[in-house]
Amino acid sequence: MHTLPATDIELAAWLRLSLAPGLKPAALRLLLSAFGLPEAIFEQSPEALAGIAGEAAARAVLAPTSPEFDAQFATVIAWRELPGNHLVALDDPAYPPTLLTMPDPPPLLYIKGRLDLLHTRAIAVVGSRSATPQGVEDAERFARELSVAGVTIVSGLALGIDGAAHRGGLEGAGGTVAVIGTGADLVYPSAHHALARQIAVQGAIVSEWPLGTPARAANFPQRNRLIAGLVSGVLIVEAAMRSGSLITARLANEMGRDIFALPGSVHAPLSRGCHRMIKQGAKLVETPDEVLEELGFAKPSAAASACASPVPRDGEVRADSAPAAASAVASSAITAEGQRLLAALGHAPTTLEILATRTEMEGAVLQNTLLQLELAGRLTVLPGGRFMRASHG
Structure with missing residues (x-):
């Protein structure tokens, strides 16, 4: 390791911490505030570490790195060299400031695309994977109008509402950020390959998972907490009663973010989750302007909106x-x-x-x-x- 440039030695330490099995982000944050940089953490005695973050955390930090670590590190360095790819550690000025307000921000973020979009006013637009055509249309329209007003649209790249939210976000100045539950080198679901490519160029894709991490059900709730952390508010367009979007809303609510929900028919199964959130205090919204107003985001002038309205491509039906x-x-x-x-x-x-x-x-x-x-x-x-x-x- 001693032949590496200083920044890479630092990155290797961050990578070791992010891969340490059983080291929870909240415990890591305690260690970082006590000892500073990752290299300093590795120099501490087990007693010193346990005194700050408990014995389990001390054991996780001091466990030897896995035999694959050098290969993983080489893969990460190679990935970072590709155009548009960034590795952002917790102490990096490029780290999204809103995530620092979370109790457990990820130590390392893998980002493809525009870092500036992680420092903007943002709203999450989330909802059902099996969305209705009306839900898809609503999500795309809300996302487009919010993006035209300069607000970044954050979602999870899933089928249904998420995909529609990203497509709408790409049409305005605000752009879109996809927070994914796999490694940043993979796209899930595969139907969104083209969309992910477009987001990586015009927006940003963010993952806290090591490269090569496949889609696992357990990763998605954790992905949802990151969506909640990045935004000022969460808009739920369609959600069944047991929906991942409701987890995102609950996590966002715990972080003090605003929750908005689109009402629907009392007969529609995908309105039930939204109605339940409204009963629990989410704000019922019918127009994108209401969301902007609630969050105190200024609306663009009519002229600016007219200019920003995208021209349909040949053969497209708006x-x-x-x-x-x-x-x-x-x-x-x-x-x-x-x-x-x-x-x-x-x-x-x-x-x-x-x-x-x-x-x-x-x-x-x-x-x-x-x-x-x-x-x-x-x-x-x-x-x-x-x-x-x-x-x-």
């Missing part, structure tokens, strides 16, 4: 121009993408994820093609966000 587009699409022939999608639909109800896999279309193209086919009367949207050919299609 959801807000749907009625006008409906007649145009209905009267025109189905596009090549439409034909491909109809072929992929088969004759059984199919989810968005399956369609994305079968067609290999990028998220935005897939959504727009689905919308075109729906407006042309060629497919039907079923409850639970599944799609089926219209009986005459």
Whole structure:
């Protein structure tokens, strides 16, 4: 190790701490405030460490590194060299200041993309993976308008509401941050590869997990606490009663963040989680302006909004121009993408994820093609966000 530059020696110490099995971030924070930098922690006696953070933490710190450590360290250094990749330790000025208000900020963050987006005003937009078409539309519209107002949209890159929130966030000046539950070198779910690539260029992807960490159910609640930590408020668009978004909301509430929820029909299963949050004190919101107002974020002038309104690309149908587009699409022939999608639909109800896999279309193209086919009367949207050919299609 002695041949490494000083910054890499420091990074190796941070990596050792972040990989130490059983060392909880809260205990690590106590040790750092007592002894300063990671290298100093490794120089302490077991008694000194135990006196500050308890015996379990002392054992975790002083446990020998695993045989794979050198290889892991080399992988991390190689990953950091790739354009757009950053490793940010707890003592780095680039570390997101809002996370420092958490009791257990991660010691090391793996970030792809724009570091500046972790120092901006931000709102989380989260919700169900099996969102309804209306929920997807609402999430994208709220995210777009909040982003146009200069607010960064934070979400978890999951299917459904999260994906829609990221797509909306990318359309405004605020941009978007995806907090993921895998290593920063992996994309989960695979249907979001194209979206993740776009976020890595125009926004930021953040992970606290070591490179190569696969998607594990246990990682996602911890990912949710990071989403909550990065933002001033959390907006829940659609959520069932037992939903990960409600965990995010609860964690955010414990950190003193504001919780907002979109109401829906009393008959809709995905409104029940939102209604429950409203009963427990979340603010019922109907427009993006209400969210901005509650958080004290200034709205942009009408002129700025008009300039920021993105121009649809060729062949795209903007959801807000749907009625006008409906007649145009209905009267025109189905596009090549439409034909491909109809072929992929088969004759059984199919989810968005399956369609994305079968067609290999990028998220935005897939959504727009689905919308075109729906407006042309060629497919039907079923409850639970599944799609089926219209009986005459």
